[in-house]
Amino acid sequence: MPAAANPSGDLVIAPVSTKGERDEFVDLPYRLHATDPSWVPPLRMEAMELVTPGKNPFFDHADVQHFLARRGGAVVGRISAHIDHLAIAQPPEQGMGPGTGNWGMLEATDADVAAALIARAEAWLRDKGMTRVLAPLSMSIWEEPGQLIQGFDHPPTVMMGHQPERYRGWIEGAGYDPVKTLYTYELDITKEFPPLIQRIVQSGEKNARIRVRNVDRSKFDQEARLILDILNNAWSDNWGFVPFTEREIAYAGKKFKPIVREDLIMVAEYDGEPVAFMMTLPDLNEVLAPMKGNLFPFHWIKLLAWLRKPRVRTMRVPLMGVRKHLQASRLASQLAFMMIEFIRRNAISRYGATRGEIGWILEDNQGMVAIADAIDSHVNKAYRIYEKAL
Template sequence: MHKQIRDTQVTDATTDGLGASAPGGDIVIEPATGKRGREAFVDLGRRFAAQVPHAVPQLRSEQLELVHPEKNPFFGHADVQLFIAHRAGRPVGRISAHIDRLALEVPAEQGMGPGTGMFGYFDAEDQAVADALLRQAEDWLRAKGMTRVLGPISMSIWEEPGLLVRGQDHAPMIMMGHHPAQYADFITAHGYRPAKRLHTYDLDISQEFPPLVRRIVRSGERNPRIRVREVDLQNYHSEIEIILEILNDAWSGNWGFVPLTEAEVAHTGKKLKPLVHPELNRIAELDGEPVAFMLTLPDINDLLARTKGKLFPFGWISTLGWLRKPRGAGMRVPLMGVRSRLHNSQLAGQLAFMMIDEIRRSASDLFDSKRGEIGWILEDNQGMVAIADTIDSRINREYIIYEKHL
């Protein structure tokens, strides 16, 4: 039997899904454990998502894998507890509480650090449910010695960090969260304040970049020290290792940075390989040394919206065809990086522009893509913000990671 945690707060009405009201009652919170608990946790999240405008149904099997201790390598360095809230026997919300042990080792000035726990996978029908869930997550973290909580982060900082507060009017791209507007009020009403804002940038990739960018790119192309090449799928494992090494070095000083483990990279690389097209991914070399990379993924949410997040009975046919040639799909750049020793140099910007330009042309010419999205990007990452502004992209989605001291 799961231990039941009864919240003493009682409300006059609850929300059925995100709409109709039902009689109020005590809120009971139960840990979600084992196979049945994880399935209930995921299915409740899917129920909430189905009622949010522009949300895209994801593959249930993928969502279950993310919360499975034996299938998601994040659990190898994290303590995690899932909770489901019930009212009158009906599930009305969910939350995860977790401690990333690698994040505890990060300097506090970089946003994580000792005493920092997290919550994620947050869904709630109303303020009373939200308060009960957040209190439960905080109590769990406090009992384990945490003094501060960040969230929502579901669950690794590399997965879906932050709450969507701007951009609910259009569908998210691959691996980006999508949340109803009222969740921000639920969280701030419980005493949370913004810790960091993350932005994504929308870009018309059917158009040439501004003249300044084209001049910078041409200058780089004439430089014999620079080589920008496609990712080699024949040596996929070694290419992933190169990207991991650059990534952990390039992002090491960023707010919220937690190093990716080899197990996480291997797992993610395997999962994403069907989406990796060499023409859309680049590694830049300086004097023969890999010093920068840019990854671009076709937006499989385009497909999932049409198949309603299902592979069967006929979705797999569409999926196979789409994976071979995702013609017309939007393109997202989830990761890019330049070695830290080149940061704040003209060369760093030049390499970035060269990779972006080559990928833009491939996406437009070979895949007939019209739209790209870059991010997420930290609001105060001046180098990346400057690049995004220079190529005439615009902020289309904003996420907030909130914090509270326990």
């Protein structure tokens, strides 16, 4: 695909096609956000893996093209355009569906660069037969979806994104309309939950049909498959859902294994059947932030020590789910409250945590919003996903 020039200046946008260009693509946000105290630089090797075919299994079921914008030879912006074939196979009423392409990973020095990059991504999607854009997604719905619209004043937790506030105006200025808002909720976990929630938990603890257990790290692969099986079942009717593939299950397991703690991930069984899970992760961003994306020469020692015995302020619940046949039941809420409470106790006593974060949660997920409200949590960040007809 040839480079595209901006007739109003010397801005040139070209597809990424070489390793050197991929390096420039990955490096740009480290330069643009170096002075933003709320941006947490990811490890460069992980950022590179995310955009490399053969490394990230997202490429197995998606067509992807990355673009770089240059002005006077200097890189001034980037964007990814992609078509997830698993996403376009989903029912349209669930947000994705036929004809829906995506862009993401937007970074730009100014509004003109952003507008040109978005237009280029749209043209690429249009050329491939797409009729609608859902964005930003960087790159899968399971990675860093949405543009931050609330919570710019504090860093994101592990696996959450952070974009400057001005990007929102650039996206909306390109003709995009809001389609869904995703929330994260925070709470002070040093405080006991309200009396009603305590009674619900205590009732569950006395119920012989309910068992809430830690995962068994010695059976990591087996437990990972169990959790992702519950997840695929529990989330299958949700807006934006895209199923995990076998390779993605293995990839996620490998990625999470270093920070997985048995006493922070719970599986709930009812009459011996695993029906729900809750995954909690120590906030790795707390230790990564000062490293500026680099493990060498000496940061790897600090990271290794932390992984052996993590002490954190924040614990994040990125994923939880209850099998569909129990959703909307009182039992589903009870199991959720039990898992939250057991993890809360462990997070305080064993890791020194004082703060919890749950999310992301869809704005219209009434069940999860009700659970978040019941434990006295409040919204601390909001991300917005937009759409536009092509």
